[in-house]
Amino acid sequence: MRGGGPGSAVGPARSAARVPSALLVPAAAGLVFLLLPLAALLVRAPWAELPGQLGSPQVWQALRLSLLSATTATALCLVLGVPLAWVLARTDFPGRRLVRALVTVPLVLPPVVGGVALLLALGRDGLVGRLLDDWFGVTLPFTTAGVVVAEAFVAMPFLVISVEGTLRAADPRFEEAAATLGASRFTAFRRVTLPLIAPGVAAGAVLAWARALGEFGATITFAGSFPGRTQTMPLAVYLALQNDPAAAVALSLVLLAVSVAVLGAMRDRWTAGVGA
Amino acid sequence: MRPARRWAAAVLAAVTVLSGCAGQEPDPTVTVFAAASLRESFTTLGEEFEDRHPGTEVEFSFGGSDTLAAGITGGAPADVFASADEATMARVTRAGGTSGEPEVFARNRLQIVTLPGNPHRVRSLGDLDRPELKVVLCDSSVPCGAASRAVLRTARVRLSPVSYEQDVKSALTKVRLKEADAALVYATDVRAAGDTVTGVEFPEADTALNSYPIAVLDDAPQPERAGEFVAFVRSAEGRRVLRAAGFLEPAPGAP
Amino acid sequence: MTAGGGSVTAGLDARLVVRRGDFLLDVALTAAPGEVVALLGPNGAGKTTALRALAGLVALDEGHLRLDGAELAPLPAERRPVGVVFQDHLLFPHLSALDNVAFGPRCQGMPRRAARAEAGRWLERVGLAAHADARPRRLSGGQAQRVALARALAIRPRLLLLDEPLAALDARTRLETRAALRRHLDDFEAVTVLVTHDPLDAMVLADRLVVVEDGRVVQTGPPDLVARRPRTDYVARLVGLNLYRGAASGHLVRVDGAEATVTVTDELTGEVFVAFPPSAVTLHRERPVGTSARNVWRCRVAGIETHGDRIRADLTGELPMGAGLTAVAAAELRLAPGVEVWAAVKAEQTHAYPAG
Incomplete structure (x- = not known):
């Protein structure tokens, strides 16, 4: 954007030429590193078997379940995560730094361990799960709700971190201005802050959705694997890998295509919304 | 010194894997790829083998049989492969990975695993059909799932499990954490879980016994020591240790 | 409460x-x-x-x-x-x-x-x-x-x-x-x-x-x-006045922290402020004689700023102050930083009032 002597024509070719090779070379290597496995998947895909795979109702069942649970988990992340991000960004209480660090724990926890932790907390015999069972007769493991819980657990830190960062960058004085106009903190949040940070929330939601869609370890540990109920695409891929790697690759491609399509559509829509 | 040497051996193994060539240098280490269910018994056997052959070390890599087989056909420098089922071993043999015929050294049978003390009084496969019971099975794509499907067919029992788990350990874990009331797992897994669960034998288990074959690998860096290890596993001492872990003897008359 | x-x-x-x-x-x-x-x-x-x-x-x-x-x-x-x-x-x-x-x-x-x-x-x-x-x-x-x-x-x-x-x-x-x-x-x-x-x-x-x-x-x-x-x-700076605090006795104010007195028209005793605008200051290369100005101090030009056709000179010396003069006057005086000048202010252009 800036730079370039007086009278220098700023065009794409010229700005590309200006990228220093110290950055360009690792950048290109990074891109290749990210895309090479994807390319391998495409090259080695059993294209001949693909139509057969796509014809099987199990694939669509797993895909439907994946999209449904990832979207519901993202909604759950939004409902709980945005207020959490606001509290972390806008209030001061003892131990706030610790709480902030704890929020990121699911990021570093191996997902399978996360699943075990969820079982210990929300399982039929878990700390809280026991009460849910006794009082409401609700058990989460082996249910679609359990899949949503596992995915939300793993995905929520992405949303919270993203939204908190946006909130910190946003000018808190808009909330003060709203307060002087008679808005309660909640009204200020809803009518002023939320619209201002909408792009950050959208970005966080996309991250969370993508993470939830690919979730495997916590899901299979907490919710098990039953076709149509808890067997999401990643689980189906993993099980197919056991004795039919070709089918696994085919399933992966379906998941990949759908997620790229959805993410691309959302991105277009969201950037268009910002520009308007 | 021992940990340091082990570490060095691991690095060496990693380097040879990376460079893709099996080293010719004298290496006193026998590398054994073994199915995860063999962890307890093979660890014991490895230590005894080292005691009997001073200067020799046994390195284990435990994991899912499929994963290990993929590693072997992919060129991992292992001496011995012990698989949890014959189909997986057959895949390695077909790829020319074994030297000589694989030999069955143990068998495993399914048990019903229940909560400790068997509070629901499960006595047979048929009892698992009770609606108040949450039952998990292995997915039919893994060996314990295939075996479970076979015994249920024999018993003419149709179950509605709450989950098809990706391996036998996670099926067991669901019962240990009391999420499920029962599962079909191997007798050795029940034994290894101690008193956190209770095992229930059932007669149909005999119709789907799982055979564990073992073989020296074609590219073994230490073929001689590898042969000795295989012989030791099949010896009376080896059978004693395997029996203690809950394995059955190989079928009489088996090679 | x-x-x-x-x-x-x-x-x-x-x-x-x-x-x-x-x-x-x-x-x-x-x-x-x-x-x-x-x-x-x-x-x-x-x-x-x-x-x-x-x-x-x-x-x-x-x-x-x-x-x-x-x-x-x-x-x-x-x-x-x-x-x-x-x-x-x-x-x-x-x-x-x-x-x-x-x-x-x-x-x-x-x-x-x-x-x-x-x-x-x-x-x-x-x-x-x-x-x-x-x-x-x-x-x-x-x-x-x-x-x-x-x-x-x-x-x-x-x-x-x-x-x-x-x-x-x-x-x-x-x-x-x-x-x-x-x-x-x-x-x-x-x-x-x-x-x-x-x-x-x-x-x-x-x-x-x-x-x-x-x-x-x-x-x-x-x-x-x-x-x-x-x-x-x-x-004082905001409104553009020279301001001093001092002790008054009759028409004479001894300025705190300076070797100077200011003669004023107001008659006061005790702690007072004295203020006069920069425009009230006249500058001379020689000690002025026969002027009606009662207040004459020896100063040195510390800095000069131009505001349109007006010049503002900052003075140090017996009594620090700002002085305003026309560009023409400044040129005639050959004002430059370091130049010694005499600053004169008429008593009736000062304004003294109690500090209490």
């Missing part, structure tokens, strides 16, 4: 005490309805903190804040009848000008349609009805500031706070907006407190100045009195 403060007094009566680490703000403020009070002071003096305390955005550590007899200190910002116009207007960027103005009435529970009608009337008053649908970034700085004023007035506040309302504007817009603001403030029947560091804004807009330095009120009074009788160097 006022003992027996039974009578409800209209207007503002506040003592604001706020501690921020080493900084202590302790400011008393009173204002009658319709009055415009300007808090004037250098950066960091605590003016904005005082304003935020009035708005409820900063909690009082001590003191009180009564408006029309009601104690506001315990109330959060959103429950105070206080409107604020912020320095950089802080219009909500995602709302149109109309919805910005309607925001306050909506928060007070007015139905959407009524709130928008009300907002429309306010925009008309500030002359921006044509821009009702514009987003803030499409408005000029002056327009945005007028929308911000309409937004603050739309909640019908009993106290209107203006935080440097003209600081972000360019000179020309500033002139127009200042005049418009003056008209709106004249119409406003409740208390206005204006924070500024610009003496002109303060003089034009305020009925009374409260000068704050380092967290304290150092002077208060009507603008013309403050301008004529500054009590601190800061105020």
Whole structure:
């Protein structure tokens, strides 16, 4: 954007030429590193078997379940995560730094361990799960709700971190201005802050959705694997890998295509919304 | 010194894997790829083998049989492969990975695993059909799932499990954490879980016994020591240790 | 805690005490309805903190804040009848000008349609009805500031706070907006407190100045009195006067911290201030003789600044001061930094008043 002597024509070719090779070379290597496995998947895909795979109702069942649970988990992340991000960004209480660090724990926890932790907390015999069972007769493991819980657990830190960062960058004085106009903190949040940070929330939601869609370890540990109920695409891929790697690759491609399509559509829509 | 040497051996193994060539240098280490269910018994056997052959070390890599087989056909420098089922071993043999015929050294049978003390009084496969019971099975794509499907067919029992788990350990874990009331797992897994669960034998288990074959690998860096290890596993001492872990003897008359 | 403060007094009566680490703000403020009070002071003096305390955005550590007899200190910002116009207007960027103005009435529970009608009337008053649908970034700085004023007035506040309302504007817009603001403030029947560091804004807009330095009120009074009788160097500089403190005895004032006396026309005793404008100073290369000036000091030129056709010379020496002269006079005197000069001031051009 800036730079370039007086009278220098700023065009794409010229700005590309200006990228220093110290950055360009690792950048290109990074891109290749990210895309090479994807390319391998495409090259080695059993294209001949693909139509057969796509014809099987199990694939669509797993895909439907994946999209449904990832979207519901993202909604759950939004409902709980945005207020959490606001509290972390806008209030001061003892131990706030610790709480902030704890929020990121699911990021570093191996997902399978996360699943075990969820079982210990929300399982039929878990700390809280026991009460849910006794009082409401609700058990989460082996249910679609359990899949949503596992995915939300793993995905929520992405949303919270993203939204908190946006909130910190946003000018808190808009909330003060709203307060002087008679808005309660909640009204200020809803009518002023939320619209201002909408792009950050959208970005966080996309991250969370993508993470939830690919979730495997916590899901299979907490919710098990039953076709149509808890067997999401990643689980189906993993099980197919056991004795039919070709089918696994085919399933992966379906998941990949759908997620790229959805993410691309959302991105277009969201950037268009910002520009308007 | 021992940990340091082990570490060095691991690095060496990693380097040879990376460079893709099996080293010719004298290496006193026998590398054994073994199915995860063999962890307890093979660890014991490895230590005894080292005691009997001073200067020799046994390195284990435990994991899912499929994963290990993929590693072997992919060129991992292992001496011995012990698989949890014959189909997986057959895949390695077909790829020319074994030297000589694989030999069955143990068998495993399914048990019903229940909560400790068997509070629901499960006595047979048929009892698992009770609606108040949450039952998990292995997915039919893994060996314990295939075996479970076979015994249920024999018993003419149709179950509605709450989950098809990706391996036998996670099926067991669901019962240990009391999420499920029962599962079909191997007798050795029940034994290894101690008193956190209770095992229930059932007669149909005999119709789907799982055979564990073992073989020296074609590219073994230490073929001689590898042969000795295989012989030791099949010896009376080896059978004693395997029996203690809950394995059955190989079928009489088996090679 | 006022003992027996039974009578409800209209207007503002506040003592604001706020501690921020080493900084202590302790400011008393009173204002009658319709009055415009300007808090004037250098950066960091605590003016904005005082304003935020009035708005409820900063909690009082001590003191009180009564408006029309009601104690506001315990109330959060959103429950105070206080409107604020912020320095950089802080219009909500995602709302149109109309919805910005309607925001306050909506928060007070007015139905959407009524709130928008009300907002429309306010925009008309500030002359921006044509821009009702514009987003803030499409408005000029002056327009945005007028929308911000309409937004603050739309909640019908009993106290209107203006935080440097003209600081972000360019000179020309500033002139127009200042005049418009003056008209709106004249119409406003409740208390206005204006924070500024610009003496002109303060003089034009305020009925009374409260000068704050380092967290304290150092002077208060009507603008013309403050301008004529500054009590601190800061105020003197703002209004462009040379100011000295000293001990008076008859017509002679011995200046504190300087080897000089000033002869004045006023007759006083004790601690006094003496002030005279730079234009009252005449400069000479030789000691003036036969002049009517009673005050002559030996000084040295420390620096020279040009303001249009006027020259301002900063002098050090027996009595430090600023002197104003024409460019022609400066050239004749060959003024340059380091040049020794004699500075003369007639007694009748000085102004002395008690410091107590």
